[in-house]
Amino acid sequence: MSTSTHAPAINLHGIWAIYRFEMARALRTLWQSLVTPVITTSLYFVVFGGAIGSKISTVGGVGYGSFIVPGLIMLSLLTQSISNASIGIYFPKFTGTVFELLSAPVSAMEMVVGYVGAAATKSIVLGLIILATAALFVPLQIVHPFAMLAFLVLTSVAFSLFGFIIGVWAKGFEQLSFVPALLITPLTFLGGAFYSIDMLPQPWRTVSLFNPVVYLVSGFRWAFFDKGDVSVGVSLGVTAVFLLACLGVISWIFKTGWRMKN
Amino acid sequence: MDVVLSVAGVSKVYASGQRALEPVNLDIRRGEIFALLGPNGAGKTTLISIICGIVTPSTGTVTVLGHDAQRDFRSARRAIGLVPQELSVDMFETVLATVKFSRRLFGRAPDNAYVEQVLRDLSLWDKRDAKIRELSGGMKRRVLIAKALSHEPDILFLDEPTVGVDVALRRDMWKLVHRLRAKGTTIILTTHYIEEAEEMADRVGVIDKGRIILVEDKAALMKKLGKRRMAITLQTPMAAVPSALEGWSVALDDEGKTLVYTFDSENEHIPILLAKLGELGIGYSDLETHKSSLEDIFVDLVERKDAA
Ligand SMILES: Nc1ncnc2c1ncn2[C@@H]1O[C@H](COP(=O)(O)OP(=O)(O)OP(=O)(O)O)[C@@H](O)[C@H]1O
Ligand SMILES: [Mg+2]
Numbered sequence A: 001m002s003t004s005t006h007a008p009a010i011n012l013h014g015i016w017a018i019y020r021f022e023m024a025r026a027l028r029t030l031w032q033s034l035v036t037p038v039i040t041t042s043l044y045f046v047v048f049g050g051a052i053g054s055k056i057s058t059v060g061g062v063g064y065g066s067f068i069v070p071g072l073i074m075l076s077l078l079t080q081s082i083s084n085a086s087i088g089i090y091f092p093k094f095t096g097t098v099f100e101l102l103s104a105p106v107s108a109m110e111m112v113v114g115y116v117g118a119a120a121t122k123s124i125v126l127g128l129i130i131l132a133t134a135a136l137f138v139p140l141q142i143v144h145p146f147a148m149l150a151f152l153v154l155t156s157v158a159f160s161l162f163g164f165i166i167g168v169w170a171k172g173f174e175q176l177s178f179v180p181a182l183l184i185t186p187l188t189f190l191g192g193a194f195y196s197i198d199m200l201p202q203p204w205r206t207v208s209l210f211n212p213v214v215y216l217v218s219g220f221r222w223a224f225f226d227k228g229d230v231s232v233g234v235s236l237g238v239t240a241v242f243l244l245a246c247l248g249v250i251s252w253i254f255k256t257g258w259r260m261k262n
Numbered sequence B: 001m002d003v004v005l006s007v008a009g010v011s012k013v014y015a016s017g018q019r020a021l022e023p024v025n026l027d028i029r030r031g032e033i034f035a036l037l038g039p040n041g042a043g044k045t046t047l048i049s050i051i052c053g054i055v056t057p058s059t060g061t062v063t064v065l066g067h068d069a070q071r072d073f074r075s076a077r078r079a080i081g082l083v084p085q086e087l088s089v090d091m092f093e094t095v096l097a098t099v100k101f102s103r104r105l106f107g108r109a110p111d112n113a114y115v116e117q118v119l120r121d122l123s124l125w126d127k128r129d130a131k132i133r134e135l136s137g138g139m140k141r142r143v144l145i146a147k148a149l150s151h152e153p154d155i156l157f158l159d160e161p162t163v164g165v166d167v168a169l170r171r172d173m174w175k176l177v178h179r180l181r182a183k184g185t186t187i188i189l190t191t192h193y194i195e196e197a198e199e200m201a202d203r204v205g206v207i208d209k210g211r212i213i214l215v216e217d218k219a220a221l222m223k224k225l226g227k228r229r230m231a232i233t234l235q236t237p238m239a240a241v242p243s244a245l246e247g248w249s250v251a252l253d254d255e256g257k258t259l260v261y262t263f264d265s266e267n268e269h270i271p272i273l274l275a276k277l278g279e280l281g282i283g284y285s286d287l288e289t290h291k292s293s294l295e296d297i298f299v300d301l302v303e304r305k306d307a308a
Helices: A012-028 A030-052 A064-095 A098-103 A108-137 A145-169 A173-189 A204-208 A212-225 A232-256 B044-052 B073-078 B095-105 B112-121 B137-149 B167-182 B194-200 B218-225 B270-280 B294-307
Strands: B003-013 B019-029 B033-037 B059-064 B080-083 B155-159 B186-191 B203-208 B211-217 B227-234 B250-253 B258-264 B284-291
Touching: A012 A030, A012 A064, A012 A108, A012 B095, A030 A064, A030 A108, A064 A098, A064 A108, A064 A145, A064 A173, A064 A212, A098 B044, A098 B080, A098 B095, A108 A145, A108 A232, A145 A173, A145 A212, A145 A232, A173 A212, A212 A232, B003 B044, B003 B186, B019 B044, B019 B059, B019 B186, B019 B203, B019 B211, B033 B044, B033 B194, B044 B059, B044 B080, B044 B155, B044 B186, B059 B073, B073 B080, B080 B137, B095 B112, B095 B137, B112 B137, B137 B155, B137 B167, B167 B186, B167 B194, B186 B194, B194 B218, B203 B218, B203 B294, B211 B218, B211 B294, B258 B270
Parallel strands: B033 B186, B033 B203, B080 B155, B155 B186
Antiparallel strands: B003 B019, B003 B059, B203 B211, B227 B258, B227 B284, B250 B258
16 A cells, blocks of 8 residues: 655644634624623623622722622633633534544644633633723732733633533533533632622531632632632642543543544 | 555444444545445445544544554545535635635645635635625535645545536536546545446445445446347337247337347347348337446346345
């Protein structure tokens, strides 16, 4: 049999093609991708910052309006990462164009880097835009800017990976919105996005510690105000474990072809 | 013989329990046009999907240009372009963007001149900035072909390329296939239009119920299996075949007005038969010979298999 030369070990063109495609998709739907979350965030400020903030003046020495900023960003970050990444991979499965991805010389990890990289990029940009929007409403301080960025990136990547898994798992559009709406939003609201879990009576404070979002919000808040509900090391650890767990599930998906291939 | 693609013991049982392919062995030669013929549900798309990496085989291996399609999937897949049976395209993309996307996805650096040439060859250049959802079905199929050709594959799969395509586009497509072959591209196509296989293919494979029941050079196949028949229109109808013609494969048709002679391509004795008719004083007013098409052969084969 005749042979041809070997392909390069990494298909950088392939990764770039997927990344660009996904970014172009966001630009086409710029309205949904960016404007909607900005408006939603502004509404949160009006309701929580304005109405409730006038009753609660400070939390742990931080003005209530400022206090909710990290939680607000987290809320958008989690839901948008999941919905971006899940639609990114679900849509080709839905329309059938996934045949091209599956037949391309693109490894599983390259596909993940393309899709998750694009989803995470969008989330990071979104987080920064919400941050800028927030700065219009409340005075903001960021004590640990690099840690803030690190949490922003880490969370975006972790939840984009999670979204990718949901996109592979989903068999219909309802299922795509199911997890963000019924799992992530409640967990975020109960995860101290708008209050410190110290404010909760027992046993709810202990129960809250089983909610992984508590650690994300706490770590992020620590980066802003130098204080969180749990220590920053624990926050970082939980985020990293979640990220690794998602990576593990994804490699299993590609090894078995689960819901991707017949 | 220069084999570019080798399928060895490939079988498929879908998760539903459906046996789509029995273990299949098939070698494709460099530069040939290979037509895979078979009725609905025979396993054509399944076989192609396994070769292209879309479906995981239950058993067996695929080797593309010497590369194992699973272990060395990058080198194997880079060499392959696939035009699927279904019209699956990104509706919101433009024609140009989607073809450029495919090229990169398959690991090739951008090459605007090449992409332009492909689009021109498929009469898509004028539509390059159109959104795909604005195109007609035939145009969408061309876009799929352009995508499959975008990375300059050595082997091109066309899964029922001319379904739902008008005569003009079909002719364009045949021309394109010939042009690609002239450039050395190996082409494997499945089709329901047997005249298409007859017109284009160098070799023909017939698949039925997940089994390849025959692979043969088209010409040899036509010769070997092609039955021919000659209809002799008689001047006076006959009630029965004259006993003098016993031993000849002749029969009466059309209420005795036509005498039908069937023979193999390799075994014809028309002059002798006609002389014999002359001896017997049987007058005839017309002669018509008919060569069986690939379609007849195909139906014959599948039916014979079903009967067995
Ligand atoms: N995803 C699937 N899950 C279960 N069974 C399948 C699947 N895809 C195909 N089959 C079954 O496998 C068999 C072969 O199907 P395949 O699509 O390969 O046939 P085909 O020769 O391409 O037919 P057609 O000419 O209609 O395109 C059929 O019985 C079909 O129902
Ligand atoms: Mg088919």
